[in-house]
Amino acid sequence: MPRAASDVYFQLFNEIGILEQLSRAVLEAKLPDGMLSSHFGVLNHLARLKDGQSPNELARAFQVPKTTMTHTLAGLKKNDLVKILPHPRDKRSKCVWLTDKGRRFRETAIHSLRPDFEKLSKQFSPKDVKVLLPHLEALRIIMDAQRDGE
Amino acid sequence: MPRAASDVYFQLFNEIGILEQLSRAVLEAKLPDGMLSSHFGVLNHLARLKDGQSPNELARAFQVPKTTMTHTLAGLKKNDLVKILPHPRDKRSKCVWLTDKGRRFRETAIHSLRPDFEKLSKQFSPKDVKVLLPHLEALRIIMDAQRDGE
DNA sequence: ACTATATAGTGCGATATCGCACAAATAGGA
DNA sequence: TCCTATTTGTGCGATATCGCACTATATAGT
Numbered sequence: 001m002p003r004a005a006s007d008v009y010f011q012l013f014n015e016i017g018i019l020e021q022l023s024r025a026v027l028e029a030k031l032p033d034g035m036l037s038s039h040f041g042v043l044n045h046l047a048r049l050k051d052g053q054s055p056n057e058l059a060r061a062f063q064v065p066k067t068t069m070t071h072t073l074a075g076l077k078k079n080d081l082v083k084i085l086p087h088p089r090d091k092r093s094k095c096v097w098l099t100d101k102g103r104r105f106r107e108t109a110i111h112s113l114r115p116d117f118e119k120l121s122k123q124f125s126p127k128d129v130k131v132l133l134p135h136l137e138a139l140r141i142i143m144d145a146q147r148d149g150e
Numbered sequence: 151m152p153r154a155a156s157d158v159y160f161q162l163f164n165e166i167g168i169l170e171q172l173s174r175a176v177l178e179a180k181l182p183d184g185m186l187s188s189h190f191g192v193l194n195h196l197a198r199l200k201d202g203q204s205p206n207e208l209a210r211a212f213q214v215p216k217t218t219m220t221h222t223l224a225g226l227k228k229n230d231l232v233k234i235l236p237h238p239r240d241k242r243s244k245c246v247w248l249t250d251k252g253r254r255f256r257e258t259a260i261h262s263l264r265p266d267f268e269k270l271s272k273q274f275s276p277k278d279v280k281v282l283l284p285h286l287e288a289l290r291i292i293m294d295a296q297r298d299g300e
Numbered sequence: 301a302c303t304a305t306a307t308a309g310t311g312c313g314a315t316a317t318c319g320c321a322c323a324a325a326t327a328g329g330a
Numbered sequence: 331t332c333c334t335a336t337t338t339g340t341g342c343g344a345t346a347t348c349g350c351a352c353t354a355t356a357t358a359g360t
Binding site: 001005006008009010011012013014015016017018019020021022023024025027041044048062063110113114117118119120121123124126128129130131132133135136137138139140142143144146147 | 151155156158159160161162163164165166167168169170171172173174175177191194198212213260263264267268269270271273274276278279280281282283285286287288289290292293294296297
């Protein structure tokens, strides 16, 4: 692979990294005190896809060590945002479920971001987003698959 | 702003967040032992833009508390990847410069990512990247400006 | 010049994240 | 069945990150 090609990939992930920093700051500014983007991320994941997943599945989904997920889940559980039940068949494992409070919390957090999106939309329209989004999704799906692949 | 519009922005940043997790894992897998993406990020920033910046400027660039940057820079300095000199005029401030070792380290790290990019390119070509990159840059510039703006 | 305010960097304690190692349970093969 | 290897979650200690408060310096207003 020629250097120029390698460089564009590097640039791509550099931009993604910067954008993540910026958007995380916007999100965390809206979250209540002890709440971190890692907590919100788990709530959002459970709500978007499905809850009842195991801590281990969550750890792999977030590319984070199991111990970190144990800790994050403990925080969510302490605030009654999730409930953690034993797995019905596998006695090693557990299942993480959203509580009603957890669902409401996520909804509220998303809602509170609307003014930020509103402001952004004046310079970067929803149509611009709709152009961008499919490409990002495609890239994400590919990278996700390559990760599982080995 | 209608809910549907708000949702696409949320989706956008969700994808960006996931992609950042995935790419950070790829990078950190290639970094030597005590080295973290936060360290590499600073080296890369100093190399891409310009070195000689103050710890405070770096902290603001990375959206991170000053104390965190102090700590990160201490780690880089300990490994002779940066040198930290007093600011010539402002006695409160300091200037962070890359050492030759720091520059080489960054080059090596970037080089070591080439096989990963190579693999990715089979499903997501450099041309695909070139379509994506300008949109991301535009968004990043806008968000960066809005952040400074207030 | 003097005072009040703002800014740069850091020490300190709290929390988050990580790597290692382990116990309990499961899965797979002889 | 029995033995081994794998998987799941967690305790523990180390490092990273964060918020608060403080010192030293610089800036602004008078």
